[in-house]
Amino acid sequence: MNKAKQFFYRILPGICIACGCRSHRTIDLCRACEQDLPWLINACPRCGLPLQATDEPCLQCASRALPFEQTIAAFSYAFPVDCLIQQFKNRQDLASGRVLARLLGQHIMRVNPGFLSDNDRHQGQTLLVPAPLHPKKQRRRGFNQSRQVASILAEIFKIKLDDKHLIRTRFTADQKLLSVAARKKNVTHAFTMRRAFNGERIILVDDVVTTGATVVEMANCLLRGGANSVAVAALARTPPARFSENATSTDDLPL
Ligand SMILES: [Zn+2]
Ligand SMILES: [Zn+2]
Numbered sequence: 001m002n003k004a005k006q007f008f009y010r011i012l013p014g015i016c017i018a019c020g021c022r023s024h025r026t027i028d029l030c031r032a033c034e035q036d037l038p039w040l041i042n043a044c045p046r047c048g049l050p051l052q053a054t055d056e057p058c059l060q061c062a063s064r065a066l067p068f069e070q071t072i073a074a075f076s077y078a079f080p081v082d083c084l085i086q087q088f089k090n091r092q093d094l095a096s097g098r099v100l101a102r103l104l105g106q107h108i109m110r111v112n113p114g115f116l117s118d119n120d121r122h123q124g125q126t127l128l129v130p131a132p133l134h135p136k137k138q139r140r141r142g143f144n145q146s147r148q149v150a151s152i153l154a155e156i157f158k159i160k161l162d163d164k165h166l167i168r169t170r171f172t173a174d175q176k177l178l179s180v181a182a183r184k185k186n187v188t189h190a191f192t193m194r195r196a197f198n199g200e201r202i203i204l205v206d207d208v209v210t211t212g213a214t215v216v217e218m219a220n221c222l223l224r225g226g227a228n229s230v231a232v233a234a235l236a237r238t239p240p241a242r243f244s245e246n247a248t249s250t251d252d253l254p255l
Pocket of ligand 2: 044045046047048049057060061
């Protein structure tokens, strides 16, 4: 955090986005609420789902091919993170988005510090690519929530953000109204590349990964478009028990 922001917090102390009390630190979240968040500590490094035992990767990932190497999500999509993400996306509560994105940055540092900076193993440049919204949806919402998250990660980790290559070309129906099969069809070929990459390592940034269909679709598109490899960073990962709730607007289907 830069000096100007620290000064700002001294004058106007942070207000906790979860309980509304003074946070008493340079983030809008008090220490008690931070500890109570549904942190996703023991998760499969490939798909990001909670691990039942000590399997690594999880049993499903051990026998399937995915177009991305790793997934890191800071939280399980559970209370109060689900409410905070909905406020962020649907009520333009940018403070909640900022706090959650900073916590995702902290989480990455804690569980896999090389995730965003491992340039030795990955020859090409690392780029953060936010999950794109269709222009019509972005106009309606007023902003792209994944871009907000990606821009905070870019600031923390000093990595370039690229929101120009990957675009969403199909305006898809609201996933909430669709069956699982229809959801799969809904995101097929929804993305395209405006111009090609040149062997870069891509960190695809999404707000919530539900079942993974959208990130699979985007990762395939990025690889076809010249990316060397793809990894996924998300604020939250929906636990399988909540897949059928369609509680998020993230368009996904079971991997
Ligand atoms: Zn609090
Ligand atoms: Zn897995």
